[in-house]
Amino acid sequence: MAALSIPVTVMRAFHRILANFFWGSSDIANKVWADLLHLLHFNNRAATSVNDGLLSFLSCQVHYSVERKLAHYTFMSAMWEIWCSRNQTRFQEEEMSGRLELNVDGVFKLANSGAGGGGILRDHEGRCVFAFAKNYQGAISALDVETRALRDGLTICCNKGILDILVEIDSLNLKRIVTGQMHRLWELTCIIQDVAIITKKVKVQIKHVPREANQVAHSLAGYGCSTKHFRCWDSGADIPHVVKGPYRLDKVGCPTLML
Structure with missing residues (x-):
């Protein structure tokens, strides 16, 4: 055999x-x-x-x-x-009533200087409240892209009047920088200051999660690399086809493997 x-x-x-x-x-x-x-x-x-x-x-x-x-x-x-x-x-139990979860991520391709970020806001049942993707031309590192995605995700929440958010990111360094546990890089100063201003208006808890728990945001960030304009969707039915697979798996509690 x-x-x-x-x-x-x-x-x-x-x-x-x-x-x-x-x-x-x-x-x-x-x-x-x-x-x-x-x-x-x-x-x-x-x-x-x-x-x-x-x-x-x-x-x-x-x-x-x-x-x-x-x-x-x-x-x-x-x-x-x-x-x-x-x-x-x-797969934590349902968060406190009214709290929404924002996942953000960034993709930085050193070979062709491609950079994109994205994120998704979901309710306690995993349903999409909004999702976004953006090309970050001029970004200099993966941490730079992830920080921009965090800022843009929080900005959208603030503009929509969403004032209580659990943010999940897979970059431990970004979490440490934003929470003051690690010194920020000078080139990220302006973006981090923008994040700090937003967090004064919005109640935010930032949590580090494994990469496989952040695959929807990662897929959106990958989509952001290929788009020329800022894209935002208000429903899971409208998100790009390439993102729907990870979104559906995550919604039923099955994380996507990192291949």
Whole structure:
């Protein structure tokens, strides 16, 4: 029987998912493995890749079979708990009444200097309130594009009288800059100041999420790279066809894999 050939893109996506078990997008994984270090003799920080992390644990010498089984069960249980914790964060329960969620993202293509941003505002049932996409010609970095998209998304909310927003972004640096945990780059000063002015008018909570939880905004940002004009849609039925797939998957609670 011939061996099944698995596409490289699928394997890469699988490795990205597994990587969250070892390092994750927050400190959850690090804390779990630190607590289990003496029991499992497994150091996730020493692993340089998914394969390295698995081999590091599986090659660990244990004297007795009972201990080996206990270590294996504990290892798999830890991975399961990390996965459940990620899902709980991603698929959180309905936010407080009236609060809407704004996801924004940016795409910066260094090869051809293409840059675009986009975002989507949804209610607690995942329905689109509005979505936008824009070409950011002249942007100098991915962080620059993401910051512009955040500013434009908040501006639209403010103009529409939406005054209580949960903002979700997948750039940890942007979250730290906006919340004052990290010094901003001088070239982003004007944009960050615009964001600060808007947040004085609107109640905003900014939250960092994994990339797979931000795929609708990412698709809109990709669309923004190819459009010449600012585009805004007031319904999920009107968004570009390339965005509808991720939008529908996200609405039913199924995140899109990063291939």
